[in-house]
Amino acid sequence: MMKRLFTFLVLLFIITAQVSAKEEGKKDEIIRNATIDSLLSRLASMDEDTNKVNLLSRLTVAYTVFDVEKAFEYCQQSLDLSKKLKYFKGEGVALSSFGNLYMNQAKYEEAIAKIKEAEKIYVEIGYKKGHAATLNNMGMIYMYKAEYDKSIEFYTLSLNIEIELSNEDGISSSYNNLGIIYYYKGDYDRAVEYYLKSLRIRERLGNKQEVAQIYNNIGGVYYQQGDIKTTEEYFLKSLKIKLEIGDKQGISATYGNLGILAKMQDDFASAVDYQLKALALRKELKDKEATASSNHSLALLYLAWGNYEKSLEYFNEALSIFIELDSKYSVANIHNSLGDYYLQTKDYEKGIESLLLSINLSEGIGNKNLTKDSYELVARLYFESGVFKNAYTFHAKYILMKDTLFNEDRSKEIGKLEAKFEMENKQDEVKRFEEAQILIDHENETRTNNLQFSAILIFIVAVFGFIAVLGRFKLPLRVVEGIIFFAFLLFFEFLLVLSDPYIETYSSGAPLVKLAFNALVAALVFPLHSFFEESMKNRIFKA
Structure with a gap:
């Protein structure tokens, strides 16, 4: 039960797309605000020229994370001024920014439309760096839409331009993004291949933060493959760099990941230590959200360890923060975990209360997996408390929801199998075509060989016919011997060519066997040659 409950924790290995439209955010809030104030003060006194367009673009980026409405406002101003000035590069940047803003809001069709407009402008003015960025953003959109093949197509196009520009930073980012897509596709070997390509460039460029991200990503691949030891090695490499550069947000995330790995290896002391550091x-x-997640992790660890007092303390800490953040899924998840806590501590009434709250919230947000797990737990609690009618009711709901989810998964699997079947049918058609083509080629080759053999045989017969009438001509002995020798040499070679396929079959290509067979043919032809030569000389010179 605890192993199942532990999977409720959101374990993200911080797989990061490099050319994301999002900023890192919270840790630089004070600096960011100061930057915005500085930009706004400059904006008030600027002439309407390309410098103002560029400043409006910077303001768009600065407001993207925490005030989307203002970001849209400044982006529109940048676009309008660019059009007025016929500043095409600025127009393309503004359209790209609109695309990023829509992408962050999951309005993917609007994002695609704006980015395509930007791409068209970049192509027309020959701005290849901007063109590569738009293709990268298209790849990102399709990644978010889980259309991975399209994402690969756009990321590859972006990569090709970056290679053409010899932009190592862009090349590295494209390799990383392709690694992410192959990770999502479950093609882990290809994912590691692209991550390592990105890693080599980033190490050469000396960008430690990005090297740490790649180590983290590679660790995530090995985690999915169940190789916990190698996963831990890469997380520790990532942690070492993050400690060197003082990336506190990254350090805390890696501590959390290492804590979960330790728990999976039943090393509860290390797991708690890592989670406390992350907290x-x-x-x-x-x-706040990450703090609440750490509290939840610690609560589950202490529950598995049997320290119920500590466990409840951290559950309550996590719950209060998630309620403050109005995170309905997380609140439902905590109540589900509390249901298991009260089951273990035999406080069935409180456990039922928590689980009914979890069910109400999870049903409201349509999270069937969490609802299913809460049905199962509350059925057990009702059973343990002797309320068998309710236990039966919720167990029936659990079975029904489980079957529903199974059928949904089954439908998805059938869809995959159908696609696979279609692909295999196409492959079979290609194979049948290739086999038919091979047969046709073989028949053509046989027909050609037969024609050639026939022509050679006719020629040999003609040569021997010519020799037969040599008696009518007065020729020197040497010439007669030469003609007869040529005729029999040609006959000997013809026999070898004709018998070669059979020799090859029986000899399996062994040189000694083939040599022996050739010698046998020569031994048979030589006496015939001597007899024929003597007869022809007697006939010619007698005549």
């Missing part, structure tokens, strides 16, 4: 950093960063 301390997240509190320092004032990252």
Whole structure:
């Protein structure tokens, strides 16, 4: 039960697309605000020229994370001024920014439309760097839409331009993005291949933060393959760099991941130590959502360890933060975990209360997996408390939901099998075509060989016919011997060519066997040659 419950934790290995439209955010809030104030003060006194367009673009990016409405406002101003000035590059940048803003809001069709407009402008003015960026953003959109083949197509097009421009930073980012897509597709070997290509460039460029991200991504691949030891090695490499550069947000995330790996290996002491370190950093960063997640992780660890007092303390901490953040899924998830806590501590009434709250929330947000798990737990609690009618009701709901989810998964699997079947049919058609083509080629080759053999045989017969009438001509002995020798040499070679396929079959290509057979043919032809030569000389010179 605890193993199942532990999977409720959101374990993200921070797989990061490099050319994301999002900023890192919270840790630089003070600096960011100061930057915005500086940009706004400059904006008020600027002439309407390309410098103002560029400043409006910077303001768009600055507001993207925490005030989307203002970001859209400044982006529109940048676009309008660019059009007025006929500043095409600025127009393309503004359209790209609109695409990024829509992408961050999951309005993918609007994002695609704007990015395509930007791409058209970049192509017309020959701005290849901007063109590569638009293709990259298209790849990202299709990644978010889970249309991975299209994403690969656009990321590859972007990569080709970056290679043409010899832009190592862009090349590295494209390799990383392709690694992410292959990770999502479950093609882990290809994912590692692209991550390592990206890693080599980033190490050469000396960008430690990005090297740490790649180590983290590679660790995530090995985690999916169940290789916990190698996963831990890469996470520790990532952690070492993050500690060197003081990336507190990255450090806290890696501590959390290492804590979960330790728990999977039943090393509860190390798991708790890592999670406490992650919690301390997240509190320092004032990252409430991450802080709540760390509290939830610690609550589950202490519950598995049997320390119920500590477990309840961290559950309540996590719950209060998630309620403050109005995170309905997370609140439902905590109540589900509390249901298991009260089952283990035999406080069935409180457990039922928590699980009914979890069910109400999870049904409201349409999360069937969480609802199913809560049905199962509350059925057990009703059974343990002797309310068998309710236990039966919720167990029936659990079975029904389980079957529903199974059928949905089954439908998806059938869809995959149908696609696979279609692909295999196409492959079979290609194979049948190739086999038919091979047969046709073989028949053509046989026909050609037969024609050639016939022509050679006719020629040999003609040569021997010519020799037969040599008696009518007065020729020197040497010439007669030469003609007869040529005729029999040609006959000997013809016999070898004709018998070669059979020799090859029986000899399996062994040189000694083939040599022996050739010698046998020569031994048979030689006496015939001597007899024929003597007869022809007697006939010619007698005549």
